[in-house]
Amino acid sequence: MVIGGTTPxxxxxxxxxxxxxxxAGPAAALIATLWWVMLAGAAAILxxxxxxLALAFRRGGGPSAGDSRGEAVWxxxxxxxxxxxxxxxxxxxxxWIGERLLPRPGPGxxxxxxxxxxxxxxxxxxxxxxxxxxxxxxxxAGRPVDVRITSADVxxxxxxxxxxxxxxxxxxHVNVLRIQAWAPGxxxxxxxxxxxxxYRRHHFTVVAHDAAAWDAFLAGETP
Amino acid sequence: MSDILRLSLPLTxxxxxxxxxxxxxxxxxxxxxxxxxxTLGQGRAALxxxxxxxxxxxxxxxxxxxxxxxxxxxPWVQRTAAILAGVALVATVWSxxxxxxxxxxx
Numbered sequence: 181m182v183i184g185g186t187t188p189x190x191x192x193x194x195x196x197x198x199x200x201x202x203x204a205g206p207a208a209a210l211i212a213t214l215w216w217v218m219l220a221g222a223a224a225i226l227x228x229x230x231x232x233l234a235l236a237f238r239r240g241g242g243p244s245a246g247d248s249r250g251e252a253v254w255x256x257x258x259x260x261x262x263x264x265x266x267x268x269x270x271x272x273x274x275x276w277i278g279e280r281l282l283p284r285p286g287p288g289x290x291x292x293x294x295x296x297x298x299x300x301x302x303x304x305x306x307x308x309x310x311x312x313x314x315x316x317x318x319x320x321a322g323r324p325v326d327v328r329i330t331s332a333d334v335x336x337x338x339x340x341x342x343x344x345x346x347x348x349x350x351x352x353h354v355n356v357l358r359i360q361a362w363a364p365g366x367x368x369x370x371x372x373x374x375x376x377x378x379y380r381r382h383h384f385t386v387v388a389h390d391a392a393a394w395d396a397f398l399a400g401e402t403p
Numbered sequence: 404m405s406d407i408l409r410l411s412l413p414l415t416x417x418x419x420x421x422x423x424x425x426x427x428x429x430x431x432x433x434x435x436x437x438x439x440x441x442t443l444g445q446g447r448a449a450l451x452x453x454x455x456x457x458x459x460x461x462x463x464x465x466x467x468x469x470x471x472x473x474x475x476x477x478p479w480v481q482r483t484a485a486i487l488a489g490v491a492l493v494a495t496v497w498s499x500x501x502x503x504x505x506x507x508x509x
Contacts, residue, residue, distance in 0.1 A: 271497075275505055282509040356509075 197368040200341040204367060205360040207344040210277050218270065225266070232258075281345065283326045283358040290325045292317060296336035296349040296371060299378030308398040317386045320394035321364040327357045337373035340386050346372045361388035406475050409484040413464050413491035420457035421498050427453055432508035447507055454499040461492040 196202045201216075203209040283289075293304040294317060303317045319325045329338045331349040339346035340359060347357040361367060371382035389397055396402050430436060431446030465488040467473050468481075475481045 271500075275501060279506060282506055284509065 198341050198370070202342055204342040204365070205344065205362055207281050207358060207360060208342055210280060211345055214274065214277055217273075221266065221270075281358060283324075283356045286324065288323050290320055290323055291328060292319065292325060293328045293330075294338055294349070295330055295332055296338065296382075297332040298334065298376050299371070299382040301338075301369075301371075301382075301384040305398070308400065311398070311400065315384045317369070317384060318394075318397050319359070319361065319386060319388050321361045321388040321390055324358055324360045327359055329355045329357060334375050335373065336371045336375050336382070338369070339372035340367055340369040342367050343386060348373070359386070361386070364388050364390045364393070406477065406480045406484075409468060409473070409475055409480060410487060413461060413468075413484075413488040414494075416457075416460055416464065417491040417495050417498075420453075420460065420495060424450060424453045424457060424499055424502060428502065428507070443507055450502045450507075454502050457495050457499060458492070461488070461495045464488050465492055 200208060201212050203212045291306050293306070295302045295304075300314060301317070303313045305311045305318070317327070327338065327347075329347055329349045330353065331351045333351065335351070336349040337346050338349055338357060343361055344357055344359040347355050349355070365388055367386040367388065369384045369386050371379065375382065393402065428446075428450060431443070431450065436446055437443075465485070468484050468488055475484065
């Protein structure tokens with residue numbers, strides 16, 4: 181009762197700007213679709229189990245002659261067959277989505293570098309040597325961007341919920357995350373892993389530019 | 404062979420094989436693999452071979468536990484060991500599928 185009453189209240193405090201369910205790019209859209217399908221599937225299975233439970237209580241009585249056949253249906257068919265089928269389908273689909281999220285080489289891919297530290301994010305741009313931004317990652321809208329993520333101290337997690345999934349920033353190692361924004365705008369990002377007392381202020385903004393503004397940024401004409 | 408071993412060996416082998424194959428993937432994707440003059444294609448072949456070995460090991464356990472020489476005197480142990488060996492075989496195939504089916508080192 182308490183959970184049922186308070187959950188909608190707490191969810192009302194969620195913001196679109198940090199919601200993975202309001203995708204603003206292809207990678208986040210794939211992840212959001214997977215989430216919705218899993219939610220719908222889990223809800224349908226829960227309803228099925230509750231209906232079967234209710235039927236079992238209504239039926240009552242002790243064991244009957246048909247119980248060995250029922251065991252085959254309920255335990256082998258629904259308990260094992262149904263469960264394994266659902267898990268296999270979700271695994272296959274998850275692997276397929278995972279493949280589509282990988283940073284494959286291709287035309288028009290932009291590379292940027294992100295370095296996390298306690299408690300800030302520093303961004304550099306191979307296409308504009310010497311250009312450094314703190315707390316704001318600039319990218320072109322409509323183009324795939326490979327973020328080369330590392331850390332200067334402890335392990336952090338780079339996450340822009342509306343653009344892609346999260347990926348760890350590990351000292352001495354570079355992980356590459358493919359992000360893309362459909363349209364110009366600002367998208368909230370954050371360190372998604374607890375990393376000390378300054379964790380709550382460990383966030384940043386992704387600024388997606390149109391083509392002209394991106395060229396201006398690379399040329400150093402905008403801050 | 405003790406009954407404890409009959410019951411625990413297949414899933415223990417699965418855990419060990421899982422760790423070994425994904426550990427090998429880490430080695431293949433490290434700089435040291437290419438630094439040793441090996442290619443990613445060879446890395447994939449090594450992973451597939453390791454996965455096939457793990458599956459072969461599970462099949463051997465499944466078949467071996469049915470032999471009179473290794474069978475338990477207790478019927479319930481024999482039945483449970485056979486079920487657990489089957490589960491370990493399925494788990495091995497299931498958890499090693501990504502090694503073959505997905506991209507390597509991206």
